[in-house]
Amino acid sequence: MAHEEVVERYSALARAASAGEAVVDRAPDAFAEGCLGAAGYDDTAGLPEGALRAGLGCGDPVAVAEPRAGETVLDLGSGGGIDVLLSARRVGPSGRVYGLDASADMVALARRNAAEAGAANTEFVCGTIEAIPLPDRAVDVVISNCVVNLSGDKAAVLAETFRVLRPGGRLGISDVVFSGADAEAGGGADPGPRAAAGHRVGCAAGSLTLAGYHDLLLESGFIDASITLTADHGDGVHPAIVQATKPAISPGLEIRPMRDTDAGPVLAIYQAGLDGGQASFETVAPTWERFTAGKLARPRYVAVDIDTGEVAGWVAASPTSARPVYAGVVEHSLYVHPGCQGRGVGRALLSAFISASEQAGIWTIQAGVFPDNAPSLALHRALGFRVVGVRERVGRRHGLWRDVVMLERRSTVTGT
CATH class of the missing domain: 3.40.630.30 (Gcn5-related N-acetyltransferase (GNAT))
Structure with a gap:
């Protein structure tokens, strides 16, 4: 699926959420176990209903990355803003959280949700995760919730993520990965089942294999990388926690x-x-x-x-x-x-x-x-x-x- 098609699909979902409709972007039987959307979070009390309706992720990256008071956070593919709002609570008034999304409709929805929540320490930006519109070393933490798998240029996403992180900054995301004997042994000789499984769970541009994810993290410059599978949804498809760090060094x-x-x-x-x-x-x-x-x-x-x-x-x-x-x-x-x-x-x-x-x-x-x-x-x-x-x-x-x-x-x- 082309980038424009992905943006239009999520723009339509944003408009549906704004209209008060239930929003689902995967097949009803996509995830046989584990949680999807807002159900995947431990505590969403007090969040606007619009943010909960537009929660389309496959995990809780905020719990993974653990933003701290005073930090600056960037959410890649922020959707209706649920992870931005949860991060805003953690970083407090001395911190800041950016939400980046390619859909102008999603950005508009997220801004309304942030205003309703009174989250003054947030900012939503329309742009792509392959060319992040922030300066070098601008953030302490990058999170994302089931979005990297949607990109057709995942190497660019991780390289840009590395660029905008400060030294010692950390990446903590939820994503969908593909783990199968054929894929890990030879890169996936038969893409048919993998592609079908990806479309079933909404991965429009295809999920990475475990080995492929590790390779791209290393190529981008990250250290301390780990990928933890959290469930098995059949056909080699797994929601996963991906964590990594930008190397630390003395100031300057x-x-x-x-x-x-x-x-x-x-x-x-x-x-x-x-x-x-x-x-x-x-x-x-x-x-x-x-x-x-x-x-x-x-x-x-x-x-x-x-x-x-x-x-x-x-x-x-x-x-x-x-x-x-x-x-x-x-x-x-x-x-x-x-x-x-x-x-x-x-x-x-x-x-x-x-x-x-x-x-x-x-x-x-x-x-x-x-x-x-x-x-x-x-x-x-x-x-x-x-x-x-x-x-x-x-x-x-x-x-x-x-x-x-x-x-x-x-x-x-x-x-x-």
Whole structure:
């Protein structure tokens, strides 16, 4: 179903709700268990009847994300405003909640509901979730209720969500996912049953598989991602809770995925580290082609200065072997701009990399550090690396033999 058709469908539902009619956008037998719409919430006392009638979700994202007093929240696909109003209660007068919907009729309905509820700390905006009309780092929390599955460009939705979140911000949504043996093994060789199941529960653009959702969260830059199935509605269709976090870092900085446009500053920081004499046996940074060919496509992160956009540091990893048995074993590289050291950049980057690597199926991270690089050794130990040995006089740099301390971190989450 095209975007315009989705908008028209929900605009019609908004008009029906405004007229006092019952609103349903799924087949009567779509969900054999679990709750749908307003019935899925624990406490809706005091909410306008119009908001309850237009509750079309598949869960309670407000309970999942747990907005706190003073925070700014964004609801993607806010519909009649039920999740915005519930969030407004939680953030209080010092917080703010934005509702974003592509249907002007839904936005109008939600504004009337907010006025009736006296929710002065809310604002409803008409726009798409693939191009969120808010500035970078504008919100602390993003919620959504059974809407991401409606988008035909889910990668754009998650990338935009990452963009508008502040460092340390969190994503907490309810959505519909597809989990089946065929889908998880091969991406869904036969789309027929999956498409039919999706239309039955109202997923106009098709739900993601569990693996597909995880991949897009990782590609967008999120860490600490989890997808929890809450019920089974047959044919591999499940309502689910999706949670993730934007990496945290000290004020004035942001961590995001590394891009090809970062090549110049990444290699300059690499060279500065080599010139310092404590980073590697190498003396000259590689070309970008060699660099990117030798590193895993993800996770790769850079820390950037929010005001200037300058890269403050980076982290990436290389596979230790092409043999399948070592598929989850990598060796990482971590470099911080000399002018940005002492700001917690290295710790934040490595913390984000560790979390994302576990999401990517990596179970062991290895590192080699010169014995006299005390700050690097202390950082790695603090983040769970252990010394497994010392390679004595393993190589020469500028004519001097150097030992290398070998460290590794074994995941307690992946590969257990």
